Amino acid sequence: MADELLKVESIEKSFGKQKVLDGVSFILNKGEVKVIVGPSGTGKSTLLRCINLLNPPDKGKIYLQNKEITSLKHTLVPAVRQKIGMVFQHFALFNHLTAIDNVALGLLKVRKMNKTDAYKKAIDELNRVGLADHKDKYPAQLSGGQKQRVGIARALAMDPLLILFDEPTSALDPELIGEVLAVMQALAKDGMTMICVTHEMGFAKSVANEVIFMEKGKIIEQGLPEELFSNAKNPRTREFLSKISQLYGETGHK
Amino acid sequence: MRFIEKIIPYIPLLTKGLGITLELTILSAFFGFIGAIFLVIGMLYGNRFFKILSTGFVTLIRGTPMMVQLFLIYFGLPGIDIRLSPLTASIIAFIINSSAYQAEYLKGGFLAISKEQLEASYSIGLNKWKTIQYIIFPQALRFAIPALSNEIVYLIQYTSVAYTIGLPELFYISKNFASKTYMNFEIYVFIGIVYLILIYIVTRATEIIQKKFYIPGFDLSYLK
Helix, strand or coil, rough: CEEEEEEEEEEEECCCEEEEEEEEEEEEEECEEEEEEECCCCCHHHHHHHCCCCCCCEEEEEEEEEEEECCCCCHHHHHHHHEEEEEECCCCCCCCCCCCHHHHHEEEEHCCHHHHHCCCCHHHHHCCCHHHHHHHCCHCCHHHHHHHHHHHHHHCCCCCEEEECCCCCCCHHHHHHHHHHHHHHHHEEEEEEEEEECCHHHHHHHHEEEEEECCCCCEEEEEEEEHHHCCCCCCHHHHHHHHHHHHCCCCCCC | CCCHHHHHHHHHHHHHHHHHHHHHHHHHHHHHEEEEEEEHHHHHHHHHHHHHHHHHHHHHHCCCHHHHHHHHHHHHHHHHHHHCCHHHHHHHHHHHHHHHHHHHHHHHHHHHCHHHHHHHHEEECCCCCHHHHHHHHHHHHHHHHHHHHHHHHHHHHHHHHHHCCCCHHHHHHHHHHHHHCCHHHHHHHHHHHHHHHHHHHHHHHHHHEEEEECCCCCHHHHHH
């Protein structure tokens, strides 16, 4: 039987009068990679922010390892977030800290590791994303792709149960996308559980276990990547996927 | 030069006055800064009570003249049987006043930190206070250095207002000198130069501090 890690149960979220999520449910198993696609403004990012409680849902429940996290006291929330990594569209590195300090901060201040161990682990994580040589650079001295890889290393350092990727490559120059996708692909192959909001179809095809198409706060269709890309049942899904495959190319970026 | 003859016996007094000016400036800047940290945290992250309290305080202090605050403390408080020396009254008034202004400067720096960085901090499990301590504050302070240095420059000059309650700081001594010797022109040029030198030192010190804490990405155009 599949090992259920995260269960999202009919969550709803509104900002003012705008209903951004309107009853979204899915189950994510351990080691699974889900890719969420859909037009902008359909609540994909909000969904990720609900899952790690940055924007807790208004209605519905989220379970992590069979424990409900949506009704926790706010003092217990940071402990949950620690287990859910997040990678941001605009990298969101701490600009006053070097690459290695970005990665080590959570280990030092949240996990309370001693300096030697924290920096040892931080360098291991930077190695994993191929950036150990750049450990002493500040974010402003790194390229977009390098920044995002530091962002991934920062999330990895906390040994999360799963990582949420919020359009990790959409702010990057085309020639920098590949290096980030390569890291993500390697993570997926290592068995990392991931939810990725991305339009990189090549990535979805090569590593996703399931693709979810969302529109207007709802899941319209979900399925295996090959099924959805070649044989979507819903006309909206077909239309959207054909548009982005034109835009990003059939195979996506290598 | 008659002026030089006259000023030489005044040098001990002027030095004392300079000492008082510096004491008042340094204490106001330092404790004003400490106060400003509490105020800005109250304004931005406090609960309703602290938000209203700190915002109200800053609005009140920035909305009334420094002289009114100083006179209220020195001449007003004896009405409720609190009698303070000119020095104590000035120190209290300037700390209060400066804390409100510095809070506003810091607030600008705090608000300059992107929301995504805060989300990133939360996402690795830091709570709100640790996020303020490790993410927001170190960056906000760097953004606020120019404004804070401006506050020190302002304090050096504005502490001269304390002469009105009889505090023998630099300006008071000069005025005293002028009324005895009638050398108004000479003494005010002289004292102007003293203030100018003080402010030049602060400006240079700020530049050194900025260079010391310089981080790529926090470029301040005039340092280039």
